[in-house]
Every structure is written in structure tokens, then in C-alpha cells.
Amino acid sequence: MHKILHLFIISGYLTAILSHVTFTNLKCGTSDKGFFDFEKCYIKAVNRSHKYIDIYVSLKKVPMDNVTINVKLMRYNNGYKPFFVDVTYDACKFLKNPNKNPIVKMLYYAYVNSSNLNHTCPYNHDIIFDHFWTGNWETDFEKYIPTINGEYGIFNNIFQNSIFRGYIKFYIRISGRQQD
Template identity: 60%
Template sequence: MRSYIYTLTYFGFFTTILSHLTFTNIKCGTRDSKFVDFEKCYIKAVNRSHKYIDIHAKLFQVPVDNVTVKFELFRNNNHGYKPFFVNVTIDACKFLKNQKNPVMRLVYNVYRNNTNANHTCPFDHDFIIDHLWTGNIESDFTRLIPIIHGDYAFFTEWSVYNIFRAFINVYVRVSDRQ
């Protein structure tokens, strides 16, 4: 059992030192412009090696107390993005009350400190992610999970009251540290 623990620690350490994550693109869109619109949705460079994301989704019908999020991870295999490892749909309000889903807890912890949506429902304000930078993801995410180098996409679909309202797709590249 001890060697198994050391192996996991070794791989976590290995990916932290040798992996670099960078945002390559972000796409935000709405399926219902009377419900939500994006005031901000962009990537900005901090320096040559790190970038951050800003998202500001303006909600026109508040309060919101029924949110479902579909989260999918894709990997580019030179023939386009194909599903990779994660395809989860959660009731966001229930999740925020009781964070039992370990995959979604890991994803949520990446941006929890950079958002105003870090409380339970109802939401009576806009959805904001402010300055989510790659350094946080490298230190929090890649140290826990060994990730194969390559291009990935995180696709999210946001439904409110069981109606598909918006999507946020974030594209990243995991590569060797330079």
C-alpha cells in the first residue's frame, strides 16, 4: 500500500513540475438573450506564460433557484475534439449545498475563489468569474491529476428551469514547462 501512495505522489509531483497549462480560447454564448447576455467573455495575457479569464453573464430574470450544468471534457486527437474522461450533469443548487460529486468539486474548486457564484441558490445577481488565471489551475488541478499533454476543451451548458440558456467553452493546452 505504501508504494502505491508514493507512486501517486510521484506522478502528482511529476505533472506539477513538467506540465504547463495555458488558455487558448474561450467561447460564451446564449440561447435565450431575454434571459442572459455576456458582457465579458475573454482571455487576457498576464505575461508570456500565463493568461486569465474574465466572464460576466448578465442575468435579466432573477432570482434563479433552479440551475443545471452539463460539464464535458474533450481532448483534441488531430481529428477534432472527442469526449475524454468526464461527462457530468448536475443540479448546481443541490451541488452548492452539498458538494458530494468529487469530479465537480475538483472543477468547482478551480474557480470558486474567482467567482461571485460561490454560495447556494437563489442567485439574485449576475454571474461573474474574475481573473481566473492559469497559475491557480496548475497548482490546484494538475498536481492532483496527471494529465497527458495536448489540447483540451471544457464544454459547459447552463440550463435554468430546465431550459438551455447559455454555454461556456474553455480551450486549454497542456504542455511541457519552458
């Protein structure tokens, strides 16, 4: 059993060393623009191999608490199909103690330095992801989830008081490491 675990850890490190991640698409949407709206939701190319994401969520009803998020990792194979992760968590409880959910913690630490999601609920201000770039995925995300080259999606559904409020879908491509 320990040998299998070591193999997964080593393959994860090799994936992180030998692969390149690039954002290919980004979709943001809301079911109730009176609750929150996306003022920014786009990918910007820095150069041929690196892109970053900017998202600005304008909260219309504050304070925002009792937030649940469903995260699904999807792999493209004649349509996006579930792959490895499908987790639903209470975002407010998670922010109080990030160590309780290691998969969500890994995803959170990939973007926390590029956002203002750095404190517990309630949120009385707009939510900003500023220059969230693909290098964050290469160094943090792939170290722990072994993947093969291909197209992937990270689908996030956002609920507040158990009511669907919106979504953010990140589309990425994982390929062999590109030389700069």
C-alpha cells in the same frame, strides 16, 4: 489495487509539477438573451506564458435557481473528443454540499476564488469571473487528473428548469513547464 492508486496519485503530482497550462480560446454563448447575456467573455495575456479570463454574465431573469450544468473534458485529436470527465450535476444542490461530488468539487475550487459563485441558490445578482488565471489549473486541476501534453477543452452547458440556456467553453494547452 493500492499500488495502482498510488501510481495515479504520484503521476498526478508529477504532472502538476512538470507541466504548464495556458488558455488558448474561450467561447461563451446563450440561447436566450432575455434570460442571461455575456457582457464580458475574453482572455487577456499577462505575459507570454500566463493569461487570465474575465467573464461577466448579466442575469435578466432573477432569481436564478434550479440550475443544472453538464461538464465535459475534451481532448483534441482530429476534433475534440470526450476525455475522462462527462458529468451532469444540479448546481444548487452541489453548492449546498460540495463534498458529494469530488470531480465537480475539484473544478469548483479551481475558480471559486476568482468568482462570486460562493453561495447557494437562488442567484439574485450577475455572475462574475474576475482574473481567473491559468495558475489555478496548474495547482488544482492537474493535481488530480493526470494528463499528457496537448490541447484540451472544458465544455460547460448550462440548463435552467431543464431548458438549455447557454454554454462556456474553455480551451487550454498543457505543455512542459515554462521557465519565467
